[in-house]
Amino acid sequence: xxxxxxxxxxxxxxxxxxxxxxxxxxxxxxxxxxxxxxxxxxxxxxxxxxxxxxxxxxxxxxxxxxxxxxxxxxxxxxxxxxxxxxxxxxxxxxxxxxxxxxxxxxxxxxxxxxxxxxxxxxxxxxxxxxxxxxxxxxxxxxxxxxxxxxxxxxxxxxxxxxxxxxxxxxxxxxxxxxxxxxxxxxxxxxxxxxxxxxxxxxxxxxxxxxxxxxxxxxxxxxxxxxxxxxxxxxxxxxxxxxxxxxxxxxxxxxxxxxxxxxxxxxxxxxxxxxxxxxxxxxxxxxxxxxxxxxxxxxxxxxxxxxxxxxxxxxxxxxxxxxxxxxxxxxxxxxxxxxxxxxxxxxxxxxxxxxxxxxxxxxxxxxxxxxxxxxxxxxxxxxxxxxxxxxxxxxxxxxxxxxxxxxxxxxxxxxxxxxxxxxxxxxxxxxxxxxxxxxxxxxxxxxxxxxxxxxxxxxxxxxxxxxxxxxxxxxxxxxxxxxxxxxxxxxxxxxxxxxxxxxxxxxxxxxxxxxxxxxxxxxxxxxxxxxxxxxxxxxxxxxxxxxxxxxxxxxxxxxxxxxxxxxxxxxxxxxxxxxxxxxxxxxxxxxxxxxxxxxxxxxxxxxxxxxxxxxxxxxxxxxxxxxxxxxxxxxxxxxxxxxxxxxxxxxxxxxx
Amino acid sequence: xxxxxxxxxxxxxxxxxxxxxxxxxxxxxxxxxxxxxxxxxxxxxxxxxxxxxxxxxxxxxxxxxxxxxxxxxxxxxxxxxxxxxxxxxxxxxxxxxxxxxxxxxxxxxxxxxxxxxx
Numbered sequence: 001x002x003x004x005x006x007x008x009x010x011x012x013x014x015x016x017x018x019x020x021x022x023x024x025x026x027x028x029x030x031x032x033x034x035x036x037x038x039x040x041x042x043x044x045x046x047x048x049x050x051x052x053x054x055x056x057x058x059x060x061x062x063x064x065x066x067x068x069x070x071x072x073x074x075x076x077x078x079x080x081x082x083x084x085x086x087x088x089x090x091x092x093x094x095x096x097x098x099x100x101x102x103x104x105x106x107x108x109x110x111x112x113x114x115x116x117x118x119x120x121x122x123x124x125x126x127x128x129x130x131x132x133x134x135x136x137x138x139x140x141x142x143x144x145x146x147x148x149x150x151x152x153x154x155x156x157x158x159x160x161x162x163x164x165x166x167x168x169x170x171x172x173x174x175x176x177x178x179x180x181x182x183x184x185x186x187x188x189x190x191x192x193x194x195x196x197x198x199x200x201x202x203x204x205x206x207x208x209x210x211x212x213x214x215x216x217x218x219x220x221x222x223x224x225x226x227x228x229x230x231x232x233x234x235x236x237x238x239x240x241x242x243x244x245x246x247x248x249x250x251x252x253x254x255x256x257x258x259x260x261x262x263x264x265x266x267x268x269x270x271x272x273x274x275x276x277x278x279x280x281x282x283x284x285x286x287x288x289x290x291x292x293x294x295x296x297x298x299x300x301x302x303x304x305x306x307x308x309x310x311x312x313x314x315x316x317x318x319x320x321x322x323x324x325x326x327x328x329x330x331x332x333x334x335x336x337x338x339x340x341x342x343x344x345x346x347x348x349x350x351x352x353x354x355x356x357x358x359x360x361x362x363x364x365x366x367x368x369x370x371x372x373x374x375x376x377x378x379x380x381x382x383x384x385x386x387x388x389x390x391x392x393x394x395x396x397x398x399x400x401x402x403x404x405x406x407x408x409x410x411x412x413x414x415x416x417x418x419x420x421x422x423x424x425x426x427x428x429x430x431x432x433x434x435x436x437x438x439x440x441x442x443x444x445x446x447x448x449x450x451x452x453x454x455x456x457x458x459x460x461x462x463x464x465x466x467x468x469x470x471x472x473x474x475x476x477x478x479x480x481x482x483x484x485x486x487x488x489x490x491x492x493x494x495x496x497x498x499x500x501x502x503x504x505x506x507x508x509x510x511x512x513x514x515x516x517x518x519x520x521x522x523x524x525x526x527x528x529x530x531x532x533x534x535x536x537x538x539x540x541x542x543x544x545x546x547x548x549x550x551x552x553x554x555x556x557x558x559x560x561x562x563x564x565x566x567x568x569x570x571x572x573x574x575x576x577x578x579x580x581x582x583x584x585x586x587x588x589x590x591x592x593x594x595x596x597x598x599x600x601x602x603x604x605x606x607x608x609x610x611x612x613x614x615x616x617x618x619x620x621x622x623x624x625x626x627x628x629x630x631x632x633x634x635x636x637x638x639x640x641x642x643x644x645x646x647x648x649x650x651x652x653x654x655x
Numbered sequence: 656x657x658x659x660x661x662x663x664x665x666x667x668x669x670x671x672x673x674x675x676x677x678x679x680x681x682x683x684x685x686x687x688x689x690x691x692x693x694x695x696x697x698x699x700x701x702x703x704x705x706x707x708x709x710x711x712x713x714x715x716x717x718x719x720x721x722x723x724x725x726x727x728x729x730x731x732x733x734x735x736x737x738x739x740x741x742x743x744x745x746x747x748x749x750x751x752x753x754x755x756x757x758x759x760x761x762x763x764x765x766x767x768x769x770x771x772x773x
Contacts, residue, residue, distance in 0.1 A: 449773075453772055457761060459703065461760065461761075462698070472772075476768065476771060493705065499772050591737070592691050592692045592735070653698045653704060655705045
């Protein structure tokens with residue numbers, strides 16, 4: 001079955017004036033040789049010149065069938081690979097897509113996620129045959145949103161991009177939501193999209209409707225950079241440049257259009273050069289501004305550090321600990337893992353702590369933090385690369401924030417200079433004061449911890465199962481493993497952060513970026529893919545609403561043997577929206593007795609274990625009693641440790 | 656609608672209503688709790704979630720205190736207010752009876768698994 005009618009029906013090779021007239025690495029051979037070389041589009045079947053001139057006949061491979069008309073024998077034969085094609089088939093021994101593979105291999109990309117499509121059929125074939133399906137390895141995805149979101153999760157563990165190979169128009173639009181999530185989360189994704197660029201050479205039907213004049217325009221508002229190379233040499237430059245741009249803070253997804261014609265045409269005898277990739281050093285904040293920030297922080301009575309997308313690497317975590325220890329300042333961690341959650345300075349300093357200087361590190365929207373600082377009579381410093389990559393249409397930067405000191409620069413790259421400047425300013429008197437402050441903050445941290453345990457006990461024996469119970473039961477089973485929590489925490493009331501000890505970058509990888517559902521499942525599979533080679537135990541607590549966007553990614557996990565423990569947070573609804581509707585009903589002075597309409601996933605209840613089993617996973621559930629939880633989790637973990645994905649359907653409290 | 660909600664989640668809540676001073680009020684309160692989606696923030700048995708724990712009455716000493724709060728919550732962006740048009744005093748009293756009827760959870764110190772986190 002060819003998804004979305006995207007098969008390469010009636011592929012017509014165009015005649016390209018750029019083709020060398022002599023010494024082409026092109027031969028004419030029989031069809032059997034062609035078919036044996038791979039099914040990805042080498043069967044031409046039509047004389048290239050005449051095919052251009054003649055409109056496709058009804059029922060021919062190039063013509064769309066009339067509604068209700070069964071496929072012709074020719075079409076069926078084409079789709080099943082048994083096409084009785086012309087004996088005069090052309091063979092291209094060295095297509096341009098082989099060179100594209102050479103270029104991609106220089107970028108050291110481990111994996112690409114893709115749903116197959118005819119606009120990149122030549123590149124697909126080159127990747128799996130010429131490239132030996134290694135570096136990158138082709139991962140079969142059932143939806144482009146999954147391919148891109150897998151790359152999103154992969155980056156957050158591995159710290160380098162994964163590739164997504166996308167089909168023209170429709171594949172790119174399927175991918176759009178996941179691209180937007182990555183853009184808002186400042187995550188580099190390396191994307192290539194196919195396109196039939198020569199309108200005169202496109203066949204009628206899918207080749208036409210899956211092509212665009214400016215393919216990247218579909219997502220340009222939320223990719224960091226894109227290009228549409230016009231030659232193989234141009235592709236080489238742009239492919240290397242794209243990687244470099246994606247990985248330079250502020251990071252973001254990049255998109256290269258791979259023209260169908262450039263993929264499929266023969267390579268020139270003399271191949272273009274492949275530029276060497278040299279990475280750009282991240283921008284560091286201005287030295288004078290850093291000195292001023294140090295002065296403000298060391299002079300503060302109650303400093304607060306807020307870290308959002310700060311730690312790009314494990315080194316970033318170490319640096320933030322050094323800064324906090326130097327200042328004895330509390331650190332409020334948001335989004336990704338930036339700061340160990342059991343460090344005594346982790347937290348906001350307690351209810352009575354009113355910061356007089358707040359340092360924001362890679363905080364995306366400073367509005368609320370600035371307002372809070374102003375209300376407490378405090379000042380605010382921002383160190384961020386955000387201002388280096390503003391776009392107009394997407395307004396994810398939020399309101400204008402009138403900070404006191406705004407430093408354009410990568411926070412992680414700037415921290416060494418800031419730490420050094422602070423240490424130089426700390427006198428013995430200040431150090432003594434810092435120690436007193438640190439002691440109070442440690443007490444506050446302990447108090448907050450004790451309160452959390454009381455909260456965790458609430459509803460301990462409830463059925464459906466409380467989320468605190470789930471994470472409490474999980475901890476003894478994972479704490480001695482090299483574990484990685486690969487899903488967002490907001491929908492599970494932040495229980496991992498409240499209960500578990502998180503001190504490594506891969507133990508919490510943050511959320512969607514743009515709040516787009518359909519991220520959780522594929523991002524967790526992508527993260528688990530990155531964790532696989534380290535033998536880490538990947539844990540995904542999967543919300544049911546998110547699951548239903550792209551459940552096919554669990555087949556991808558089974559097919560490619562990606563070990564991952566998925567536990568359904570099955571609260572049978574879009575629970576955030578239940579609460580939103582309650583608010584609206586109250587606002588309109590009406591009851592919330594209809595808040596379930598459009599927000600609940602019941603009648604019938606969805607059987608996630610059965611779905612997972614259908615995709616080839618070991619699965620159990622639904623589990624409703626907390627007493628059944630521990631043995632099921634134990635069985636699941638044992639199987640994951642043997643290398644397979646597992647799903648446990650747990651019926652849960654709403655939050 | 657009320658029957659529907661009770662059917663869907665009834666088995667999960669069947670063990671909750673014990674020891675109420677007026678069992679019929681508590682049962683009616685439980686139905687209202689589910690119908691008016693109070694569980695959305697406070698959990699199916701009132702043990703908390705996004706919103707605070709209200710089981711055993713939470714921080715409200717009586718139904719009047721709960722009713723006063725629901726009529727005019729101090730932070731309406733967190734807790735929606737409900738007027739008498741939506742929930743009568745009698746209905747809120749029934750909800751309070753339900754909350755009072757929920758058996759208490761064991762204290763954290765009595766849960767061995769939580770000792771791991773101390």
